Amino acid sequence: MRPSPIQRITFAGRSFFLKRDDLLHPHLSGNKARKFHFLQQKRDIKEIQSFGSLHSNAMYSLSFLAKERGLSFIYYARPDPSLKNPKGNLGAALENGMILRPLEDWPYSKELSHTIQIGSCLYLPEGGRCPEAEEGIAILAKEILEWAKKERKSPTVFLPSGTGTTALFLQKYLPFQVYTIPCVGGEAYLWEQFEALDPTAPKPIILPPPKKYRFGRLYLKLFELWRELKAQTGVTFDLLYDPVGFATLLHHDLLDEDLLYIHQGGIMGNETMIERYKAKLDKIAKTDKGAQ
Numbered sequence: 001m002r003p004s005p006i007q008r009i010t011f012a013g014r015s016f017f018l019k020r021d022d023l024l025h026p027h028l029s030g031n032k033a034r035k036f037h038f039l040q041q042k043r044d045i046k047e048i049q050s051f052g053s054l055h056s057n058a059m060y061s062l063s064f065l066a067k068e069r070g071l072s073f074i075y076y077a078r079p080d081p082s083l084k085n086p087k088g089n090l091g092a093a094l095e096n097g098m099i100l101r102p103l104e105d106w107p108y109s110k111e112l113s114h115t116i117q118i119g120s121c122l123y124l125p126e127g128g129r130c131p132e133a134e135e136g137i138a139i140l141a142k143e144i145l146e147w148a149k150k151e152r153k154s155p156t157v158f159l160p161s162g163t164g165t166t167a168l169f170l171q172k173y174l175p176f177q178v179y180t181i182p183c184v185g186g187e188a189y190l191w192e193q194f195e196a197l198d199p200t201a202p203k204p205i206i207l208p209p210p211k212k213y214r215f216g217r218l219y220l221k222l223f224e225l226w227r228e229l230k231a232q233t234g235v236t237f238d239l240l241y242d243p244v245g246f247a248t249l250l251h252h253d254l255l256d257e258d259l260l261y262i263h264q265g266g267i268m269g270n271e272t273m274i275e276r277y278k279a280k281l282d283k284i285a286k287t288d289k290g291a292q
């Protein structure tokens, strides 16, 4: 894997730096390429099993890795209406040969935070939240350190968190302060994830978002912010994590030349989010007309 580029970007009149992990690999969205890097060395497996949401970037990335390596991939999830017409991550993962099973059949705890290998089958926790992820994230840290040395910078690093795996291991390997925000649960949930993964590692600072956003819910203000980001920077960000990230940075006035934002990919998941936002906007337009 070649290092991903770091670019200077301007948004809302502020300049900051952007680590383009979204450009790492066309089929392995950003931080999943880092978190699943350890799988490259796992030569003794024939099957991968994991669980989580039907829209997850981790699910899609695993389906791609499995296809490339000729492994079977079994994924446990709660069925939902998107199965009738699979798109985005789900559509692509099914095309890659992913086998779906009901969530109740997942043989381990949902809180599992390490991998389990039984014979040639590897069981992975939700979202790749496992100690082995450290290896690939250490490489990301090394790339950042090399850039900082060359450019004589000591940036503040920012990235939105799901399980917090990427933020925690980045902080472990960087002498710079790492800031993150909880996107999936609240601050307490994120702190628990940090503790479960590595109780002794220094922890990133958790910033509170300006308001409580439920993961996967639609917020027209966030969609507007995402569109504005695209219009002003030319970069497509993800629609689940990044808009909350930028809303928080703007709120705490942290967008400046000392900031390095990690773009963690996830663009494949945008298709279904955009569709949902369009449907919501159409509905609003219709009710507005009806009211006139």
Ligand SMILES: *Cc1c(COP(=O)(O)O)cnc(C)c1O
Residues within 6 Å of the ligand: 029, 030, 031, 032, 057, 058, 127, 160, 161, 162, 163, 164, 165, 166, 167, 238, 241, 264, 265, 266, 267
């Ligand atoms: C998976 C993912 C995250 C969350 O990463 P964690 O290591 O679980 O915190 C953030 N952004 C994008 C785009 C992702 O795909």
